[in-house]
Amino acid sequence: MQIRLLSALALLFCVAANGQQKGYYRYPAIHGNSIVFTAEGDLWTYDLSTGNSARLTTHAGMESAARFSPDGQQLVFIGQYEGPSELYTMPAAGGVPKRITYDGSAIFPSGYLPNGKILFRSNLYTQTQTPQLFTVDPASLQRSPLPLWQASYGVYDGDGNLYFTRFPNQGSKTKRYEGGLIEQVWKFDGKNEAVNLT
Numbered sequence: 247m248q249i250r251l252l253s254a255l256a257l258l259f260c261v262a263a264n265g266q267q268k269g270y271y272r273y274p275a276i277h278g279n280s281i282v283f284t285a286e287g288d289l290w291t292y293d294l295s296t297g298n299s300a301r302l303t304t305h306a307g308m309e310s311a312a313r314f315s316p317d318g319q320q321l322v323f324i325g326q327y328e329g330p331s332e333l334y335t336m337p338a339a340g341g342v343p344k345r346i347t348y349d350g351s352a353i354f355p356s357g358y359l360p361n362g363k364i365l366f367r368s369n370l371y372t373q374t375q376t377p378q379l380f381t382v383d384p385a386s387l388q389r390s391p392l393p394l395w396q397a398s399y400g401v402y403d404g405d406g407n408l409y410f411t412r413f414p415n416q417g418s419k420t421k422r423y424e425g426g427l428i429e430q431v432w433k434f435d436g437k438n439e440a441v442n443l444t
Contacts, residue, residue, distance in 0.1 A: 258330070267338045269286065271283050272285070273310055275313050276314075277318035278318055279294040280314075280338065281293070281310055282302070282312045284309065286305045287308040287309065288305075289303045289309045302340045307327040311324045313358060315358045320336070320384075321336055322357070322364050324353065327343070331353055332349065333352075352414070354367045354399070356401060359399065359402060360386075362382060364381065364382050365400055367379055367400075374428050376395070377413075378391055379397040379398070380392065397411075407433055407435050407437075409432070411431060
């Protein structure tokens with residue numbers, strides 16, 4: 247999946263270099279032949295089969311970090327429409343965004359689960375600004391915390407195992423950083439203690 251994302255992003259850069267205005271493309275996500283990404287503070291799509299790109303959002307607030315639903319019909323993304331960053335959903339072809347969180351905190355979507363719920367991080371319920379992972383049902387807005395004290399980015403495999411990092415991105419990008427905020431991958435099977443894989 248990571249290789250597909252990197253090749254898709256490389257293709258976007260090639261398209262930009264060959265006739266289209268160059269841009270700063272971030273947060274790519276792919277489903278089939280469709281790529282959604284952030285540029286100029288808005289969400290865009292790019293069709294790999296036709297080479298066409300289209301802007302999905304035009305709001306004055308910033309949108310970023312979109313993720314596709316398993317069927318490719320919906321997106322979850324971060325929107326800054328009413329002040330703080332919150333999670334919103336909308337059809338992947340464009341449409342009116344629906345707000346699904348009211349956290350007012352450091353929020354970030356990891357993506358959809360096979361059951362249609364959304365996995366995301368928030369520090370709303372912590373007193374130490376440590377992120378935790380939650381799931382939310384976009385229809386009922388019912389949320390559930392994962393039983394992990396610290397978890398920032400996560401993804402499930404087909405067997406129900408969660409692979410996650412405890413901390414958000416360590417932003418300095420210090421070469422060979424080995425300090426307390428090092429990003430390591432952990433595995434949690436939902437039954438036993440999480441295991442550090444790196």
